[in-house]
Amino acid sequence: MLTEQQVKETLNQLQDPFLHRTFEETNAVQEIKIKEEKKHVSVKIALSKTGTGEQLQLQTTIVNALKQAGAESVGLRFTDLSPEELAKFKTESSGESAPLLSPVNQTTFIAVASGKGGVGKSTVSVNLAISLARLGKKVGIIDADIYGFSVPDMMGITKRPVVRGEKIVPVERKGVKVISMGFFVEDNSPVIWRGPMLGKMLNNFFNEVEWGDLDYLVLDLPPGTGDVALDVHTMLPHCKEIIVTTPHPTAAFVAARAGAMALRTEHEILGVIENMSYFESKVTGEKEYVFGKGGGEKLADELQTSLLGKIPLGQPDWNDDDFAPSVYEEDHPTGKIYNEIAQRVIDSI
Ligand SMILES: Nc1ncnc2c1ncn2[C@@H]1O[C@H](COP(=O)(O)OP(=O)(O)OP(=O)(O)O)[C@@H](O)[C@H]1O
Ligand SMILES: [Mg+2]
Secondary structure, three states: OOOHHHHHHHHHOOEOOOOOOEHHHHOOEEEEEEEHHHOEEEEEEEEOOOOOHHHHHHHHHHHHHHHHOOOOEEEEEEEEOOHHHHHHHHHHHHHOOOOOOOOOOOOEEEEEEOOOOOOOHHHHHHHHHHHHHHOOOOEEEEEOOOOOOOHHHHHOOOOOOEEEOOEEEOEEEOOEEEEEHHHHOHHHOOOOOOHHHHHHHHHHHHHOEOOOOOOEEEEEOOOOOOHHHHHHHHHOOOOEEEEEEOOOHHHHHHHHHHHHHHHHOOOEEEEEEEEOOOEEOOOOOOEEOOOOOOHHHHHHHHOOOOEEEEEOOOOOOOOHHHOOOOOOOOOOHHHHHHHHHHHHHHHHO
């Protein structure tokens, strides 16, 4: 007859689908009950992540394994591994790189959102990512604006990603790993897709790309509160958000909707960045508030978060030898502001 010890030994050889550790290592087997007369075995298994397709597969594996060991019928329940148990593997795995969407991955996701288009999300995403890298962090950026991709051009990327094994290797530029729909489109032709395919592409960006170990992954979102923003919310429940607005109070009002969406989906808002805040004369040093004033503060107040910084109007200095048209150099006044913002982001996490 099947004993508890045998059941345990059988189960202990199986693996947690996300941690890639045996059930013995993860202490997954939490309960075993055996009804001798009916040869019925019921077990409770703790996983690092429940409610997934992997769990369904595992279910079959477990039932088959127990039947092979002599059970005639199997009752199976799943539960989540305790945070303490999970934490053990988080610290252990920090040396290697866990897949991006794995529950033990330690990457901080930062989505850059806005209520409307053209306020500077992509510019902010790119420069924030580069500043984080300048501060010694391992950083990636996903251009999640599938239709309106712009990150490769802004960073002056001419290379294309290569495929290694089964994975896409992101292009590295200014210390940041980059992936964008723009890499997969010929000659700047438009991307014509329906909603569900957007989600799939985004999923590929997470799962099919060899990101390696990342401290931060910045997501440049498309404008507004549409499909992609929603997909990001569901795919990345722990994603943090930065909301970009222009200084005009009505712009802040629109941006508040993006903020409200973040709050509703329980994404933590890291703060607000006010872009195109003012124009500073190089001659007199005087500041002119061309687009109005106070929008950033107002929005931060409304969302009960902080204003991470104000970026003035002005283009980066172009450097023909190392062309990256939207990237501010480290010693450019705006580059310094981005550096301060990046430091604030690091401190707040
Ligand atoms: N602080 C700034 N000073 C001057 N120009 C800026 C500034 N920030 C952004 N721009 C310019 O404004 C335009 C829009 O910026 P960007 O593409 O970053 O906005 P976006 O919010 O990502 O737009 P979209 O909604 O289309 O994705 C770009 O041409 C960019 O170079
Ligand atoms: Mg953009």
